[in-house]
Amino acid sequence: MRRALGIFAIAALAYAAPVAADITIGRDILRSGDVSPSSKLFELLLKSEDARNQLQIQNEKRAALKNKRFKRVVKKVQVKDVIKRAGNNPLNQQQPLNNTTLANGETVLVAADDLNQGGAGGGAGLAACIGQQVFAAPSPTAPPEIVFVNVRVDPATLDCSVAGGQSADGDFLIFQFGTNGGVVDAILVFADVLQPDWILISPPNRFLQFVAPNTTLTLTFENRSADNSVTIRTTVLVQTGGLTTTSITILNMEVL
Amino acid sequence: MIARSSLFILVALTVAIIASTADAQKVRIFKKIAAPETPPTGTELIEEMLPPDPGVAGRAITDALENWNSGDFSGNISEDFQDKSRLLDNFANDVPLDAELRVTAMRNYRPMQQFGRVGDSGNVEITTRIQVTAETEIQFNDPQRGFRRLLGTNDFVVDVTEELVPIPN
Structure with a gap:
């Protein structure tokens, strides 16, 4: 029974090992107080802390924005172009009135x-x-x-x-x-x-x-x-x- | 074995056909013709457009076009409008004071592009370029020909700029 269990454990480890990306070995603890403030490691820890804070702020902002509501207020309306279809075009640059040049008032598109x-x-x-x-x-x-x-x-x-x-x-x-x-x-x-x-x-x-x-x-x-x-x-x-x-x-x- | 694989292929094909038919039965989505238009300076192209409500935009566009009646509609004509100054000059010279424009109908509301920027107030401003077909009617009294009524149907390409004002919770 014990032998069978051992074989099963070895097989399970052999199967899991190539799948797992990171393996945590041991549980040692690093205290920041033990790291000299002038060391490279301290600088890296500081950078990591900044990045984590930024991410946290971003996440908080995103979470807050998800529940925010905005009123859409029309501020400005501007005509950029007019494509004539039929009849009078009130924004005709030459003649805002009476600019129907063809009897049926349609623009003819010709190659x-x-x-x-x-x-x-x-x-x-x-x-x-x-x-x-x-x-x-x-x-x-x-x-x-x-x-x-x-x-x-x-x-x-x-x-x-x-x-x-x-x-x-x-x-x-x-x-x-x-x-x-x-x-x-x-x-x-x-x-x-x-x-x-x-x-x-x-x-x-x-x-x-x-x-x-x-x-x-x-x-x-x-x-x-x-x-x-x-x-x-x-x-x-x-x-x-x-x-x-x-x-x-x-x-x-x-x-x- | 062959019969089973044939059955599988048949089922897969049936599913594919049903899926494609279901897609075709959806509401037809307008696919705009790709036209390279760079966003105006200082703005960014918003690819996933959230166009304004057609009713709200329609009223705003109607108000802008009917500003024609005030004679001072320069602010409603984009600086990109071809021969803007010529239009304003000819309007001042040719259009009688009693001429009145009314937008009688609006259809084919079609948002084309949307740009955004952070405005001077700190709020986001989004500009939606919309093509809309509007029917207009102008009435005036011609000293020689009497009462005149000019009808027109035109496609207007309009930039509608909205400010997104945060609502306090």
């Missing part, structure tokens, strides 16, 4: 490549406007005339069209024919101030440009959307033939 070259809608994109011409032929004897050039992209088909005329709806270029004694002496070209998206970038820093008769001038405009997400660059050629006929040709239009 830049589709807008440049056309896409699923069947239209040819901005490419359809390239090469188009608008003619203006005011009478030299009539009062000074203003001609608008309008570029429009159909949101459904992505077809681009250019039109000239007297309408002031959605235009971007204005040509004003100055007269001197009933004879057209100069043509002023300027971006429509009512459409502040259009900016004349070449010639640079110019708001308007005088074009003398029988001259040719290349102008470059950029149309930047309010959130700067889309920039369309348009280059036009203005040719004034004689004193009465002016043509505007779209040389290039592209989404940058």
